[in-house]
Amino acid sequence: MFKKSLYIFFILLSFSVKANFLLLPMDEVAQKNHLKAYGITYWALDKQYKASWLLNYRGGSFLLPDVPEIRKECQIRGVSFEVVTDGEMQSILEEISSPSQNMETVVLEKAPKIAVYSPPGKQPWDDAVTMVLTYAEIPFKVVYDEEVLSDQLILYDWLHLHHEDFTGQYGKFYGAYRNAPWYIEQKKDAEALAAKLGFPKVSQEKLAVAKKIRDFVIGGGFMFAMCSATDSFDIALAAEGVDICEPMFDGDNSDANYQSQIDYNKTFAFKNFILDRKPEHYEFSDIDMTEKRRIPFEKDYFTLMEFSAKWDVIPSMLCQNHTQLVKGFMGQTTSFDSNLIKSNVLTLGKNELNDEARYIHGQKGKGFFTFYGGHDPEDYQHRVGDEPTVLDLHPTSPGFRLILNNVLFPAARKKPQKT
Numbered sequence: 001m002f003k004k005s006l007y008i009f010f011i012l013l014s015f016s017v018k019a020n021f022l023l024l025p026m027d028e029v030a031q032k033n034h035l036k037a038y039g040i041t042y043w044a045l046d047k048q049y050k051a052s053w054l055l056n057y058r059g060g061s062f063l064l065p066d067v068p069e070i071r072k073e074c075q076i077r078g079v080s081f082e083v084v085t086d087g088e089m090q091s092i093l094e095e096i097s098s099p100s101q102n103m104e105t106v107v108l109e110k111a112p113k114i115a116v117y118s119p120p121g122k123q124p125w126d127d128a129v130t131m132v133l134t135y136a137e138i139p140f141k142v143v144y145d146e147e148v149l150s151d152q153l154i155l156y157d158w159l160h161l162h163h164e165d166f167t168g169q170y171g172k173f174y175g176a177y178r179n180a181p182w183y184i185e186q187k188k189d190a191e192a193l194a195a196k197l198g199f200p201k202v203s204q205e206k207l208a209v210a211k212k213i214r215d216f217v218i219g220g221g222f223m224f225a226m227c228s229a230t231d232s233f234d235i236a237l238a239a240e241g242v243d244i245c246e247p248m249f250d251g252d253n254s255d256a257n258y259q260s261q262i263d264y265n266k267t268f269a270f271k272n273f274i275l276d277r278k279p280e281h282y283e284f285s286d287i288d289m290t291e292k293r294r295i296p297f298e299k300d301y302f303t304l305m306e307f308s309a310k311w312d313v314i315p316s317m318l319c320q321n322h323t324q325l326v327k328g329f330m331g332q333t334t335s336f337d338s339n340l341i342k343s344n345v346l347t348l349g350k351n352e353l354n355d356e357a358r359y360i361h362g363q364k365g366k367g368f369f370t371f372y373g374g375h376d377p378e379d380y381q382h383r384v385g386d387e388p389t390v391l392d393l394h395p396t397s398p399g400f401r402l403i404l405n406n407v408l409f410p411a412a413r414k415k416p417q418k419t
Contacts, residue, residue, distance in 0.1 A: 168203025
């Protein structure tokens with residue numbers, strides 16, 4: 001009990017000698033803009049203010065010092081906050097530290113440096129992560145193959161993978177869009193970039209990029225990927241040294257019986273998957289559940305798993321939300337077949353009706369990765385050419401909150417996971 005009281009004292013002391021604090025509530029009722037609240041917390045960290053993340057307390061609230069410029073920034077950005085006194089804050093922290101409560105206080109130490117791996121133009125997709133970072137006013141740098149291959153990832157703590165195809169099959173858009181101007185131009189640009197970087201094939205150049213990203217994670221970086229960047233990344237690593245591309249993609253035949261040469265030991269998350277050999281089929285493998293799911297729109301929700309905040313801090317951070325039930329949304333890779341996920345990878349979000357994983361997390365070397373299925377959390381079936389989501393209409397989106405949990409994750413002082 002003495003240690004608990006001492007811990008609370010130092011938490012309070014570390015914020016300020018002043019009596020008041022700012023609480024950014026993250027529950028459903030009190031917060032009018034959940035997404036921008038992450039941006040305020042990032043901004044405060046970038047300004048060298050102390051911050052804490054109160055896991056499972058009112059939806060995963062943030063604690064900041066009560067200073068005029070933070071108040072002003074909250075007012076400008078439309079973020080709800082509450083002023084709490086020293087005594088009130090002590091009561092909150094005592095509640096959180098109680099063994100009977102599934103809550104924890106996590107100190108946020110620094111604003112992570114963020115990179116978004118994204119091609120020029122981004123056709124044919126917009127990107128949910130880029131949109132929500134921009135909306136939350138969290139700064140990021142765009143990098144692509146030249147930056148990755150010249151080892152510039154070392155400058156960053158957190159890397160998002162845009163909806164990339166790391167297998168060299170141009171997103172498997174051949175069947176529907178091979179005559180579309182954007183597809184023809186994209187293929188031409190990818191081949192020119194591969195040649196410029198010294199690779200005879202796009203698939204070989206993308207593999208080299210995937211391996212650099214792998215090394216970034218192993219060395220301690222954090223990687224977040226959505227939609228097709230998840231399974232195509234693992235497939236590229238597993239197919240190293242094997243030609244899985246048909247002639248319309250790389251000009252020559254694929255290796256005979258290439259499935260037998262796939263090395264699942266090289267992947268981050270997936271095992272025992274079967275590659276899709278049809279070039280006109282909009283699928284990479286049987287990892288994705290898009291064509292295997294039979295879920296009515298009105299029942300398409302996934303459940304966030306509950307973890308012990310005191311014992312399993314990392315998954316608890318990544319699952320912070322004001323609801324445990326999140327609306328489903330589709331993409332080229334909508335979700336993951338649970339039977340094809342490695343045993344050391346945690347499922348954070350799952351659709352029980354279909355036994356599919358929507359949101360998974362794991363550790364590789366000294367670093368971490370999170371894979372999130374689907375394209376846009378507020379656009380159920382986003383199609384090529386559709387307008388991007390206007391986040392002003394969805395400031396409390398639970399699906400977008402999961403992305404921002406991952407953005408703040410590298411800022412946290414980690415504790416060893418117990419299970």
